[in-house]
Amino acid sequence: MPTPPKILLIEDDDDLQMLVADILILAGYSVVKASNGLMGVELAMQEAPAMILCDMLMPEMNGLDVLRKLRQESVAWSIPFVFTSAKADFETIERARDAGVSGYLVKPFTRKELLDCVRSQIWIPVREVTPRAP
Amino acid sequence: MNEELVAQTHYRLIEALAQEDQCHRRRMDHLQDVVFETDASGVLVYLNRAWERLLGIPVAESLGRSLRGFIAAEDHPAWDRLDGLQPGTWQVRPIQLRFSHPVSKHLCMELTASRGADGSWVGSIRDLTERNRQAEAAMSRSRVLEHLSTGGSLDECLHAIAHHITVLIPGHPVSILLVVEREKLLQPVASIGLPAFFIEAHRGLAIDSDLGACGPGVFLKQRVIIEDTEMSPNWRPYLALGRAAGIRACCAQPVFSSRGSVLATIALYARQPEIPDPAVLGTLADTARLAGIVIEHKQMEMQLLTHSVAVQHSPAAVFVTDAAGVIQYINPRFVELTGYTESDAIGRTPRILKSGMHSAEHYRQLWFALGRGETWRGEFCNRKRGGDHFWQSFAIAPIRDNGGHVTGYVAIAEDISSQKEVARQLQLALTREQEAGELKSRFLSMTSHEFRTPMSSIQLAFDLLRDLGSQLPESRRQDLFSRVDAAVQRMRRMLDASLMISRVNTGKMPFKPVPVDMVELVEKIIEECRQTDDKKHEIEFRCDVRAIQVMADPDICWNIVTNLLRNACSYSSACSVVTVSLARAQGVVTLAVEDRGIGIPEEDQRRVFASFERGSNVGSIKGTGLGLSIVKRLVEVHGGGVSFESKLGCGTRFTISLPDLPADVNEAP
Numbered sequence: 001m002p003t004p005p006k007i008l009l010i011e012d013d014d015d016l017q018m019l020v021a022d023i024l025i026l027a028g029y030s031v032v033k034a035s036n037g038l039m040g041v042e043l044a045m046q047e048a049p050a051m052i053l054c055d056m057l058m059p060e061m062n063g064l065d066v067l068r069k070l071r072q073e074s075v076a077w078s079i080p081f082v083f084t085s086a087k088a089d090f091e092t093i094e095r096a097r098d099a100g101v102s103g104y105l106v107k108p109f110t111r112k113e114l115l116d117c118v119r120s121q122i123w124i125p126v127r128e129v130t131p132r133a134p
Numbered sequence: 135m136n137e138e139l140v141a142q143t144h145y146r147l148i149e150a151l152a153q154e155d156q157c158h159r160r161r162m163d164h165l166q167d168v169v170f171e172t173d174a175s176g177v178l179v180y181l182n183r184a185w186e187r188l189l190g191i192p193v194a195e196s197l198g199r200s201l202r203g204f205i206a207a208e209d210h211p212a213w214d215r216l217d218g219l220q221p222g223t224w225q226v227r228p229i230q231l232r233f234s235h236p237v238s239k240h241l242c243m244e245l246t247a248s249r250g251a252d253g254s255w256v257g258s259i260r261d262l263t264e265r266n267r268q269a270e271a272a273m274s275r276s277r278v279l280e281h282l283s284t285g286g287s288l289d290e291c292l293h294a295i296a297h298h299i300t301v302l303i304p305g306h307p308v309s310i311l312l313v314v315e316r317e318k319l320l321q322p323v324a325s326i327g328l329p330a331f332f333i334e335a336h337r338g339l340a341i342d343s344d345l346g347a348c349g350p351g352v353f354l355k356q357r358v359i360i361e362d363t364e365m366s367p368n369w370r371p372y373l374a375l376g377r378a379a380g381i382r383a384c385c386a387q388p389v390f391s392s393r394g395s396v397l398a399t400i401a402l403y404a405r406q407p408e409i410p411d412p413a414v415l416g417t418l419a420d421t422a423r424l425a426g427i428v429i430e431h432k433q434m435e436m437q438l439l440t441h442s443v444a445v446q447h448s449p450a451a452v453f454v455t456d457a458a459g460v461i462q463y464i465n466p467r468f469v470e471l472t473g474y475t476e477s478d479a480i481g482r483t484p485r486i487l488k489s490g491m492h493s494a495e496h497y498r499q500l501w502f503a504l505g506r507g508e509t510w511r512g513e514f515c516n517r518k519r520g521g522d523h524f525w526q527s528f529a530i531a532p533i534r535d536n537g538g539h540v541t542g543y544v545a546i547a548e549d550i551s552s553q554k555e556v557a558r559q560l561q562l563a564l565t566r567e568q569e570a571g572e573l574k575s576r577f578l579s580m581t582s583h584e585f586r587t588p589m590s591s592i593q594l595a596f597d598l599l600r601d602l603g604s605q606l607p608e609s610r611r612q613d614l615f616s617r618v619d620a621a622v623q624r625m626r627r628m629l630d631a632s633l634m635i636s637r638v639n640t641g642k643m644p645f646k647p648v649p650v651d652m653v654e655l656v657e658k659i660i661e662e663c664r665q666t667d668d669k670k671h672e673i674e675f676r677c678d679v680r681a682i683q684v685m686a687d688p689d690i691c692w693n694i695v696t697n698l699l700r701n702a703c704s705y706s707s708a709c710s711v712v713t714v715s716l717a718r719a720q721g722v723v724t725l726a727v728e729d730r731g732i733g734i735p736e737e738d739q740r741r742v743f744a745s746f747e748r749g750s751n752v753g754s755i756k757g758t759g760l761g762l763s764i765v766k767r768l769v770e771v772h773g774g775g776v777s778f779e780s781k782l783g784c785g786t787r788f789t790i791s792l793p794d795l796p797a798d799v800n801e802a803p
Contacts (some may be wrong), residue, residue, distance in 0.1 A: 013587050014754050015617050019594040026602060035754055057583070059750050086586035107586035111597030130605065 004030045005050035005124045010040035010066065011084065012058045020053065020084075023111050024118065028126030037061025041069050044076050051121045053105075056085030056092070064099055071100045080121035084109070167258045168243075174253035176200045176217060188243075188261050190236050201255070206232040206240050221253035230262065242266050267301065274298040278424065288312075288432040292324035292398075295425050299400065300326050302417045303410075307381070307403040310389075310425065311336060311348050313396055320348055320399070328403070332379040335372075346372055348399045351386035355396055357415070360384045362407035383408045387418045389425045397429045451526070451547045454533070457540050459483045471526075471549055473519030484545070487516040489523050504532050504543065513550065525554040570639045573745065580746045581632050584758070588621035595621075624756065631760035634693070635745060638767040645771055647685040652723055653677055655688060656716055659695045669708035673699070676715040684723055684794050690768045691792075697761045698727040698788050704755055706731025706785065721794045722774075728787040734780040742778065751782070765790070 007029050011017040014035070021031040032047050034040040037054075038061050044052055052070070056063035063083055070076040082103035083096055093104055105117050162169050163183040171180035177200055181193045189196075189204065196204070205213050209231045216226060226247045232240040247257025278294040280286075286294075292310045299308045307327030311320040320339040342349040346368060351358040361383055363369040363376045369384075376382070383404035388396045400422055402410065410418070445452050451468035455461050461479050469475055472487060479486065492514065503510035509531040515523050526547040533542045595614040603611060637643045660673050667673075695714075702712045706729040713728045734742060734749050741747040743766040746759040765788075769776045774792035 012754065013591070015591045015621060016587055016594070019591055019598070019614075019617065023594060023598060026598075059748070059752065084590075086583040108589035108593040110593055111601060114594070 008049035008052045010034045010054040037066045051080045067099045167260045172255040274301045291428045296324040309401045312398045347384040347386035351388045351399045352396045358386045387422045389422045456542045489517040491515045524551040591621040628758045650686040652682040672711045674713045702729035723792045726789040730785040733782040
């Protein structure tokens with residue numbers, strides 16, 4: 001069994017970060033968490049994740065800046081990058097596409113939407129894990 | 135022979151004398167004045183031709199009759215006094231005597247005579263009618279001017295003119311009719327020698343081109359002569375009227391204004407068909423000119439009076455300056471509005487009103503317009519005598535004489551301070567409304583955005599519980615439940631805060647001050663905060679007095695203090711000290727909440743009170759970004775102010791000051 005694909009989760013909201021991470025881990029992925037954009041960029045370079053899930057609106061460095069930065073880096077330019085955002089207006093999505101986003105998850109999203117989105121970006125099959133007490 | 139010579143010489147002498155007498159008589163007959171001679175008994179023995187011309191009685195009929203008989207009976211005593219004097223050769227000073235005349239009743243004559251020793255009279259008689267008439271004409275003319283100069287009414291003046299006409303043109307009835315109601319009607323104002331019914335018939339006569347003489351005169355703006363009323367088609371409707379009044383001819387002379395409009399018409403009537411001779415027409419035209427001046431003068435006077443009354447009672451402030459801008463006149467409203475009385479303002483320039491609020495350009499535009507002879511309209515903020523400023527809407531116009539030279543300026547100013555205030559309030563309300571609208575839409579987008587994150591948490595927690603709930607250990611399930619609960623709480627807080635903001639912004643926040651003890655209130659809040667604070671802060675309360683009784687809205691105060699205290703606890707580390715101090719000084723209640731927390735970065739301090747704004751250093755500390763925005767607005771509702779000092783990493787101190795509203799004694803416990 002290969003090592004589970006690694007997903008970098010950049011989200012400033014603790015609760016949501018925790019929940020998304022839980023769902024992804026239970027689905028068989030491994031998760032690296034960052035609570036702001038700067039940290040996210042750093043981890044993306046270090047960890048070379050199979051995919052990045054990034055919140056759009058964050059203090060210090062917002063999601064678009066993170067994406068633009070990573071798209072310039074040779075080690076990270078091809079990593080699938082999906083935005084999770086409360087903003088779903090045409091203009092924002094357009095800008096995200098221009099910056100080279102791979103997918104767009106509008107908050108609030110369901111567990112199924114989240115997993116479908118991830119599976120569409122990562123073709124590597126994963127095996128669900130049995131939940132354990134934390 | 136000698137006898138014959140004597141007789142011949144005598145004859146020659148007589149003949150010469152007769153010839154001389156004849157010559158003398160011829161010379162006498164050329165005199166304008168009457169030359170007469172009476173015998174001792176006063177019987178006329180000689181009269182020259184002038185007698186016949188003057189008295190209308192042939193000389194032949196008059197000789198042999200007493201001179202006294204031709205003198206009017208009223209003047210007999212005067213003649214008798216003269217005649218009763220001792221005969222002798224002396225000259226009598228000229229005396230005025232009236233003589234009977236077969237047609238015109240009396241003729242006024244000046245008699246100059248000398249008396250011979252035998253009691254005979256030799257003298258001359260001069261016709262004074264013309265001289266008297268001229269004197270009378272001069273007098274009647276001067277009466278017109280007197281009426282005009284002493285402020286007689288228009289009617290009085292026109293009566294004097296009508297009288298003047300009858301003096302100049304005797305024996306003719308005359309009527310002056312004013313043009314009234316915008317040149318539509320005629321109104322008789324002065325008539326002489328006409329029966330009342332005839333005058334009344336002319337009252338309110340419509341001006342028509344082919345009816346009577348007066349109407350067409352006005353209509354055609356020229357003199358109209360009806361030679362014989364019985365023959366004129368124009369007169370047909372008035373035939374009976376004219377007959378009853380004994381009118382047979384009429385001449386209507388229009389009276390022109392200096393601008394050429396017809397002001398009135400003078401109707402000169404005759405009892406016989408006639409065409410007035412050029413002298414009469416000339417006189418009539420002259421009088422019409424005089425009447426024109428009089429009417430125009432009077433109408434102008436009336437207009438002036440009307441205008442001056444209007445200006446006196448105008449609700450607008452009016453002042454008039456000379457060409458140099460020195461105030462010559464102010465109306466009562468000016469005094470009322472500016473506080474400057476006549477003695478303050480007259481003789482000074484409008485600079486006394488200068489507020490200093492207008493640029494030189496404003497004044498330049500004013501003078502530019504006035505310089506071009508235009509009326510300048512604009513607004514000025516002026517200064518009252520007391521120093522208060524007030525807004526006026528001005529119309530300033532140059533006054534020009536007939537030569538076009540500017541002789542002064544008239545300024546009409548309306549007080550628009552209240553309008554300005556209303557406009558300002560409206561603008562303010564509009565701006566507030568716009569701001570509220572903008573904020574509302576921003577709110578909507580922000581809240582919907584802010585709601586989506588906790589909603590995501592709820593959704594995902596729910597999905598996990600539903601899909602994998604049975605596989606999850608109990609502790610994980612409880613954890614998920616509490617996360618749902620926290621998210622719901624967060625959404626609720628945000629909703630509450632949003633509603634609060636919206637209420638404050640739209641002015642729907644009720645403000646009900648009641649007597650409150652601030653010390654007690656703050657202590658309660660601190661107690662509540664201690665109980666819910668899981669970071670176990672050490673909350674200090676500093677207050678020198680045991681009670682601070684003020685009039686305040688307890689709900690608003692609760693909200694303010696709670697928000698500040700929660701912030702202090704949220705953004706400082708566990709177990710750190712939070713200090714709340716309360717004091718009252720000089721009518722202000724001051725409350726300060728100080729923490730030793732993370733502080734607010736300098737670049738964020740500007741936006742501290744804006745909605746949805748949070749410090750860049752808040753990290754994962756939860757917050758809505760609405761708390762301080764609410765605090766600020768609530769403090770404002772309470773009529774107070776809020777300030778803060780903060781140093782990054784050291785802590786923040788928020789200070790609010792609320793006015794110490796006087797506690798209502800009756801309601802005080």
